[in-house]
Amino acid sequence: MIVIVGSFASFVVIPFSEKIIISDLNIGFLYLLAMGSLVGLGIIMGGWASNNKWSLLGGMRSAAQVISYEIPSALAGLSVVLVSGSLSFGTIVREQSHLNWYIFHNPFLFINFFIFFTAALAEVNRTPFDIPEAESELVGGFHTEYSGMRFAIFFMAEYADIFVICAISSALFLGGWYLPFIPLDALSTNLKVFVQFFVVTTKTLILFYVVMWLRWTLPRYRVDQLLAICWKFLTPLAFTMLIFTALWVLVFQGRGLVQMIQELF
Numbered sequence: 001m002i003v004i005v006g007s008f009a010s011f012v013v014i015p016f017s018e019k020i021i022i023s024d025l026n027i028g029f030l031y032l033l034a035m036g037s038l039v040g041l042g043i044i045m046g047g048w049a050s051n052n053k054w055s056l057l058g059g060m061r062s063a064a065q066v067i068s069y070e071i072p073s074a075l076a077g078l079s080v081v082l083v084s085g086s087l088s089f090g091t092i093v094r095e096q097s098h099l100n101w102y103i104f105h106n107p108f109l110f111i112n113f114f115i116f117f118t119a120a121l122a123e124v125n126r127t128p129f130d131i132p133e134a135e136s137e138l139v140g141g142f143h144t145e146y147s148g149m150r151f152a153i154f155f156m157a158e159y160a161d162i163f164v165i166c167a168i169s170s171a172l173f174l175g176g177w178y179l180p181f182i183p184l185d186a187l188s189t190n191l192k193v194f195v196q197f198f199v200v201t202t203k204t205l206i207l208f209y210v211v212m213w214l215r216w217t218l219p220r221y222r223v224d225q226l227l228a229i230c231w232k233f234l235t236p237l238a239f240t241m242l243i244f245t246a247l248w249v250l251v252f253q254g255r256g257l258v259q260m261i262q263e264l265f
Contacts, residue, residue, distance in 0.1 A: 002045065006038030007157040010164045015089045015171050017196030024090035029081055032168065033074055036123065039161065040066040046154070047142035058141035061223060065131055066123055068230045073119035075238035076112040079245040080172045083109065083254060089168075093176030098258075101175040105256035108244040113173040115238050117207070120165035122226065124158060127215040131223050166207035167200065174203050 013028040015021045025031050040063045047059020080102050084092045096102060103113045122129035131141075143154050170176060177196035178184070184192050221229070252260070 001042075001153075003039055003042030004153050004157040004160075006035050006042065007160040007164065009035045009038075010161070010168075013089050014164065014167045015093050015176055016167075016200050017177050017193045018090070019193045020197055021090060024088055027087045028089045029077055029087040033070065033077075036070060036161075037067075039123075039157070040070075042157075043142050046146070050142070050145035052145050055142055055144045058144065061131060062125065062142050065125070065129065065223075065226060068227060069119045069122035069129075069234075071119075072230060072234035072238040073116050073123060075235070075242050076116035076119065077172060079109055079112045079242050082242070082245055083249060083256075085254075089171050089176075093171050093178070096175040097178050099175075099178075099180040100256055100258050101173065101178070102256075103173040104258055106245065106248045108241045108248060109173070112238065112241045112245070113169070115234055115241065116172065117165075117169055119230070119234055119238075120169065121211065121214070122230070124161040124165055126162065126211055128218040128221050129226055130215075130220055131226060162208060162211055163204065166204045166211065169207055170200060170203035176200060 010032055012022045013025055013031055015024065043066065044059050044063045047055045047057070047062075050056070050059075080092060081087055083102060083105055084095045086092060086095075092102075102109050104110070125131070143151060146154060177199050179199055182195075184195060187195060255263075
């Protein structure tokens with residue numbers, strides 16, 4: 001129940017449109033990180049409660065993965081917060097109107113998108129980071145002793161988490177409900193809400209397809225390789241991109257590449 005509560009509580013801050021958002025919290029990004037941390041706690045408890053030493057080892061290993069990859073994903077997201085000046089997802093999306101998507105804002109945020117998406121994949125245990133589901137190692141991981149509805153709840157939470165990270169990636173980096181060259185403000189209120197919801201859902205499902213595509217394509221990493229990628233590569237790179245993003249904001253007063261090109265022409 002802790003795992004599924006953490007997953008579904010994250011839906012509260014997903015901005016599907018200006019009108020379809022359960023709560024546009026002014027600390028939305030911090031709230032998302034807090035809810036994501038519940039998953040690691042639930043995994044440890046699931047392995048411990050199994051009264052099976054292999055499940056406990058699988059739970060500890062899975063929790064180490066989830067907690068480790070929260071750091072680069074949080075750092076990559078903080079770069080967006082730094083540029084937008086807000087922790088609210090509604091504000092972050094509204095700042096990306098007229099093709100000012102943060103993935104195009106500067107080269108460092110472009111790299112941060114891939115850092116965030118890669119780290120998020122590892123957080124939700126998807127291939128090539130699906131160590132918790134490594135049936136050939138440690139029996140079946142933390143959920144070895146679970147079957148029926150309990151097993152289904154673990155996996156329902158996992159797929160809900162995938163939808164969340166895809167939706168949040170589109171909100172942080174891919175303009176949320178905005179599309180280039182489509183003036184949403186000219187539409188009627190109801191049509192505008194429908195178009196915004198359709199755009200966000202489409203972007204989310206495209207990223208969801210990428211997640212499935214990677215699952216069909218890449219082999220699984222060993223646990224030592226998985227943690228080395230996090231601590232030796234993604235975390236230092238995310239720190240570096242955060243520093244360079246801060247310098248960009250300082251030097252160019254927060255303007256992005258698209259804005260500067262528009263000013264020139």
